[in-house]
Amino acid sequence: MKITRKEFGLAVLLGLGAMFLTRMFGKFRGTKSSRPHEAARHWRRGGQLAG
Amino acid sequence: MSADNIRCELCFRFCSIPPGGRGNCRVRYNLNGELVSLVYGKPCAVHIDPIEKKPMFHFLPGTRAFSIATAGCNGHCQFCQNWEISQREPEETDNIDMPPAAVVENAIKSGCRSVAYTYTDPSIFYEYTYDSAVIARKKGIKNVLVTAGFLNEKPLRELARYADAANLDLKGNAEFYNKVVLAELKPVLDYLRIAREEGIFIELTNLIVPTLNDKKEDLEWLIKTILDSAGPDVPLHFSRFFPMYKLTNLYPTPAETLMDAAHMAEDMGINYVYVGNLPAGEFENTRCPKCKETVITRRGYMTPEIKLVDGKCPKCGEKIPGVWR
Numbered sequence: 001m002k003i004t005r006k007e008f009g010l011a012v013l014l015g016l017g018a019m020f021l022t023r024m025f026g027k028f029r030g031t032k033s034s035r036p037h038e039a040a041r042h043w044r045r046g047g048q049l050a051g
Numbered sequence: 052m053s054a055d056n057i058r059c060e061l062c063f064r065f066c067s068i069p070p071g072g073r074g075n076c077r078v079r080y081n082l083n084g085e086l087v088s089l090v091y092g093k094p095c096a097v098h099i100d101p102i103e104k105k106p107m108f109h110f111l112p113g114t115r116a117f118s119i120a121t122a123g124c125n126g127h128c129q130f131c132q133n134w135e136i137s138q139r140e141p142e143e144t145d146n147i148d149m150p151p152a153a154v155v156e157n158a159i160k161s162g163c164r165s166v167a168y169t170y171t172d173p174s175i176f177y178e179y180t181y182d183s184a185v186i187a188r189k190k191g192i193k194n195v196l197v198t199a200g201f202l203n204e205k206p207l208r209e210l211a212r213y214a215d216a217a218n219l220d221l222k223g224n225a226e227f228y229n230k231v232v233l234a235e236l237k238p239v240l241d242y243l244r245i246a247r248e249e250g251i252f253i254e255l256t257n258l259i260v261p262t263l264n265d266k267k268e269d270l271e272w273l274i275k276t277i278l279d280s281a282g283p284d285v286p287l288h289f290s291r292f293f294p295m296y297k298l299t300n301l302y303p304t305p306a307e308t309l310m311d312a313a314h315m316a317e318d319m320g321i322n323y324v325y326v327g328n329l330p331a332g333e334f335e336n337t338r339c340p341k342c343k344e345t346v347i348t349r350r351g352y353m354t355p356e357i358k359l360v361d362g363k364c365p366k367c368g369e370k371i372p373g374v375w376r
Contacts, residue, residue, distance in 0.1 A: 049096055049120070050132035051105060051169045051197045051218075 057086045062125045062174055062201045063238040076175040077140045078123035090121035091179045092151065095136050095144035096170050099161050101352040105169060105197050106288050106327050107254055108337060109373030110216045112347055113354040116195060117158035120170030121179065122146070126199045127233040128222070130260050134296035137171040151183035155190050165215070169197035177206055184213035193374070196251075200242035201234060207242060211249035216374060218254045218288075219243055223264035224272050231263055243280055252374050254286040256327070259304045259312060261292065270312050274319045283320045284372045289313055291328035310334070323372075339364035339371065346371060 003011075056067045059074050066074035068081040078090045098118045102111055105118075122144040124137035131137050136144055149157070158166050166187050173180045173196050184194040196217040202210070221243070222228065225236040246253055257273055259265050264273075277287060289312045291304045309326045313334045316324045322340040325331070330351070337347035344366040348356040358365050362375040 049098070049136070049170045051118075 055081075055084065057081045057084065059086060060203060061177055061206055062203060063235055064125060064201075073140075074125075076123045076125040076172075078121065078175050088176065088178050089141050090123065090146070090176050092149060093121060093141065093146040094119040094149055094154075094179075095122050095141070095146045096120040097147065097149065097157075099163060100167065100169075102165065102167070102195070103349065103352040103354065105167055105195060105218050106256065106290075106325065107195060107216060107218055108288070108325055108347070108349070109254060109286050109323070109371070109375075110195065110252060111164050111193065111374060111376070112357055114164040115162060116165045116167040116169075117154065117161055117163040117192075118167040118169050119149070119154060119183075120168070120173075121176040122171070123175045124171045124199075125175050125201045125234075126172060128199075129231050129233070129297040130258065130263075130292060130301075131296045132258075132293065133170050138296070151179065151186050154183045155186045155192055158187070158192050159190065163192070165193040165195050167195040167197055169195075172199050172201060174198065174202035174206075177202070177210070181210055181213070184210065188213045198242070199232075199234075200239035202242060203238075204241065204245055207245050208249060211246065211251055214246075214249075214251050216252040216254070217246055218256055219246070220256050220258070221273065221277065222258065223269060227264050227269075231260070240276075240280060247281065252372075253281065254288065255281070256288040256290055257312075258290045258292050259308055260298065261301050261304055261308070263298075263301075265304070265308050265312075267315075270315055271319070274316050274321060278320060283322050285321075286323040286325065286372075287316055287321050288325045288327050289316070291326075293328070306331075337371065339367060339369050341369040342367040 055070050059066045059079050064075045068074050070081050073080050080087050080089050100116050100118045102114050102116045122136050122139045122141040168180045187194050193215040196214055199220045222232055228234050228236040289309050293303050294301050313324045313326050326334040335349040336345045338345050344364055346358050346364055363370050
């Protein structure tokens with residue numbers, strides 16, 4: 001089966017949409033992932049600190 | 052020691068600090084004959100983390116910890132996973148102003164049940180930790196120390212009045228501490244003993260670094276030391292190393308090494324063994340040591356199921372050590 005560029009693009013968009021919806025409305029919305037407090041960002045760029 | 056020097060008595064290094072100089076931790080400073088902290092109320096990392104990330108698996112599971120750290124450290128692990136802040140001076144990091152009262156206020160606003168003093172060693176920002184912990188205790192927020200255990204007896208006993216739990220790193224044997232951590236083992240074992248005497252709930256972490264502390268005899272020594280000094284009920288986390296700081300020449304710890312270590316610890320009698328930084332199946336869950344029922348199910352930092360009833364196994368009633376509420 002050959003996938004066209006249009007189908008591929010649609011699949012990527014659907015995937016991103018699903019991720020967005022899960023993040024916004026999912027069971028673990030914003031509660032179980034590590035995130036910087038609004039007052040500060042940690043110093044490392046592009047990764048979590050250990051511990 | 053010169054008459055103008057100050058001796059810092061916070062950790063085993065007992066730095067003699069000349070006027071205008073700093074201790075080994077880079078954050079304690081001799082200002083005209085007075086020892087001052089350069090990082091009081093100035094964290095460089097402020098995060099809302101799941102408590103499972105510390106890792107603390109027997110302490111308020113499924114809750115969030117308001118996690119803070121300042122620059123600097125009195126350990127210099129060649130494998131440090133947070134070296135961008137721990138091996139820096141406070142002038143080199145991106146700090147904010149957050150006095151102790153604001154730490155606790157922000158923790159409450161963020162729905163956190165605890166404040167974790169973590170990422171770098173909280174002993175080097177001792178005064179900030181202590182003052183925050185006092186306020187947190189008054190407001191019903193618990194205090195968690197995530198530490199390498201480099202804190203002398205007197206300050207530890209004082210802090211212990213307000214500390215509820217600690218995750219202590221037991222990194223390896225004496226030779227490993229001398230060569231790779233550039234520190235000493237004895238203060239860590241003293242910390243473990245004193246913290247237990249003071250009633251701080253302890254979990255232990257061992258980062259397994261390939262070729263340096265991953266040999267069978269290294270792990271056997273570690274497990275035996277834990278059994279001798281803390282008994283079989285202290286939760287033990289084996290954590291996966293990723294190449295960092297001065298050990299980028301090494302590879303990440305193979306999953307097999309971690310699983311073998313966990314099986315060895317179980318076989319030697321440790322009741323609660325976990326594997327971290329790796330999807331580890333059964334070694335992510337808490338199981339009752341008596342009837343083997345899974346009492347807490349985890350997926351990474353998530354806890355989809357907590358079956359404990361008043362801290363006991365729902366099947367056989369065995370008490371599971373921990374702080375559950």
